[in-house]
Amino acid sequence: MNLAKETDVPVFGESRLVRITEITAVNYRKCLSVSTAFPAPLLDALSAYTYLLKTYDASKITFIGDSAGAHLCLFLSRYLTTIDLPQPSAVGLISPWTDFAPAYPSYRNNGWYDFLQPQRLVKAIDSAMRWYAPFMRKSVWFSPAKASKGDWSYLAEANVGMHLTLGTRELFEDEIRLLRDVMERDGVDVRLYEVCLTRGNIAKAKHPDGVHTEMNIDATARAAFIQGLKVSIAKN
Numbered sequence: 001m002n003l004a005k006e007t008d009v010p011v012f013g014e015s016r017l018v019r020i021t022e023i024t025a026v027n028y029r030k031c032l033s034v035s036t037a038f039p040a041p042l043l044d045a046l047s048a049y050t051y052l053l054k055t056y057d058a059s060k061i062t063f064i065g066d067s068a069g070a071h072l073c074l075f076l077s078r079y080l081t082t083i084d085l086p087q088p089s090a091v092g093l094i095s096p097w098t099d100f101a102p103a104y105p106s107y108r109n110n111g112w113y114d115f116l117q118p119q120r121l122v123k124a125i126d127s128a129m130r131w132y133a134p135f136m137r138k139s140v141w142f143s144p145a146k147a148s149k150g151d152w153s154y155l156a157e158a159n160v161g162m163h164l165t166l167g168t169r170e171l172f173e174d175e176i177r178l179l180r181d182v183m184e185r186d187g188v189d190v191r192l193y194e195v196c197l198t199r200g201n202i203a204k205a206k207h208p209d210g211v212h213t214e215m216n217i218d219a220t221a222r223a224a225f226i227q228g229l230k231v232s233i234a235k236n
Contacts (some may be wrong), residue, residue: 010116024048028072031128038128045076050085058086059236062229066213068124070096072142076189077155087158090232094165095172095213096179098145100125101137104174113169115209121171130195145178149185154186161232167210191228195221 029036052061063073069092080087093182107118127135140147155162162183166176176192183190195218197209213223 023142024052028069031124031130033127034130037130038132038218041072042075042079042093045072045129046079049080053085059089060233061088062090062233063088063091064092064094064229065096066094068097071144072200073096074098075141077160078141078144081154087155087160088161089236090161090229092163094215094225095167095170096144096164096176097172098141098143098179099175100129101146104178107171108172110169110171110173110211113209114171115168116171116212136175136206143147144188145175145182147179147182147186152183152186152188153184156189159235160188161228162190163193163225163228163232164190165193165195165215165221167212167214169209170212170214172212193225193228 026045027093028041031037031041049061065073073091073094077087077091101172104122110137110189111118125137129142132142136142138146141153164176164180180190180192193215195215196218210218210221215225
């Protein structure tokens, strides 16, 4: 999980300012033991965010994460509403894990392509949720894609730009699309970037379409994703 913030700095010897972006990488505890299961990752992410708020306005901060880190970004964003802290200007999620109680065709249809293994995901969920009752797996906290009507309205009210990427051959494809749909339903400014590796030489060496987190090697999707984040930040 990364927290990006923009600031203006003076150019040495000149009377002008240049906009730069700083990245704070949050080395949150991974849910591998009793002591590091949820809510430990949330507390680590929250600590980093409150630290940044001492110096930077929330409108200058962006949440960025991939996979489980993207899931944590969504968890933190929702938690902020319960403790009356401001939302960031934008959220960028690369192949976000959005459902801890999955039952989607993409798990079956894309299993031949994605390097993720459903069996390992199940074990990871069990490890992460050691302190929570099983029914919580279907809650909006752990399964954002299962949000009820109005659950994401707070993002629209705070004018948060939401940017999602997916690979058209990844296990999470269906749940990411569903997350996009439920956010749009609640009026969120959400954009979806699809990774397709059928372009150029990469396609010859790899599978026909993008899989988990491969936005990083699709230059076209990556450029669009970054530009979208910049537009959302500029609005605030």
